[in-house]
Amino acid sequence: DADVTQTPRNRITKTGKRIMLECSQTKGHDRMYWYRQDPGLGLRLIYYSFDVKDINKGEISDGYSVSRQAQAKFSLSLESAIPNQTALYFCATSDRTAIRAQHFGDGTRLSIL
Amino acid sequence: QKEVEQNSGPLSVPEGAIASLNCTYSDRVSQSFFWYRQYSGKSPELIMSIYSNGDKEDGRFTAQLNKASQYVSLLIRDSQPSDSATYLCAVSSNFGNEKLTFGTGTRLTIIP
Numbered sequence: 630d631a632d633v634t635q636t637p638r639n640r641i642t643k644t645g646k647r648i649m650l651e652c653s654q655t656k657g658h659d660r661m662y663w664y665r666q667d668p669g670l671g672l673r674l675i676y677y678s679f680d681v682k683d684i685n686k687g688e689i690s691d692g693y694s695v696s697r698q699a700q701a702k703f704s705l706s707l708e709s710a711i712p713n714q715t716a717l718y719f720c721a722t723s724d725r726t727a728i729r730a731q732h733f734g735d736g737t738r739l740s741i742l
Numbered sequence: 743q744k745e746v747e748q749n750s751g752p753l754s755v756p757e758g759a760i761a762s763l764n765c766t767y768s769d770r771v772s773q774s775f776f777w778y779r780q781y782s783g784k785s786p787e788l789i790m791s792i793y794s795n796g797d798k799e800d801g802r803f804t805a806q807l808n809k810a811s812q813y814v815s816l817l818i819r820d821s822q823p824s825d826s827a828t829y830l831c832a833v834s835s836n837f838g839n840e841k842l843t844f845g846t847g848t849r850l851t852i853i854p
Contacts, residue, residue: 669750671846672786672830687841719785730776731832731842733785 632656633734635720641740648707650737652720660723661703665716678703710741746833748845757854761818765831765845774834775807775814779827786830821852
């Protein structure tokens with residue numbers, strides 16, 4: 630089983646719809662992150678959380694919100710989806726050691742028509 | 743100026759040769775440096791991390807860090823077709839801050 634699980638893996642929806650992407654992890658890591666990836670733009674940080682009570686905006690948080698329901702769960706919501714939010718979305722986790730390496734889920738491919 | 747810069751490629755290397763991937767970063771206080779490999783449509787996979795100046799070797803991979811010149815590189819020896827992927831450089835810019843800043847990646851193709 631994957632250590633970092635994202636659901637759904639693929640989603641096609643219409644402009645204006647509310648969408649939730651979910652991420653759960655069994656690695657026991659405190660820190661969780663949401664990224665989007667677009668061709669030519671690389672990975673960009675949307676939100677991150679260092680523990681259940683800590684939520685921080687990344688570089689492109691507008692139009693998104695998150696919820697850290699538990700140490701192992703971090704969800705990303707698009708309240709009213711728009712076509713330029715079509716992208717590949719990744720959840721990642723990291724622990725408290727000095728290594729700070731992040732481990733990624735398999736991604737959610739989101740298309741907004 | 744981008745914080746982490748990589749040549750987007752594509753970089754084509756014959757099978758068995760050494761592939762050399764480069765990355766420069768702008769924040770002088772950067773502490774941690776990572777190389778991720780990403781196959782098309784897949785998630786990034788951590789392959790190397792380096793924190794001190796010099797070389798770090800792991801199998802066919804060698805990461806090189808030069809903080810004075812603000813660059814980090816990845817060498818892949820005896821390149822195999824399975825090494826064909828996009829390689830992402832990532833930098834932790836602030837000490838104690840676990841945010842990573844990613845480059846846009848270099849697409850590597852190993853030619854059989």
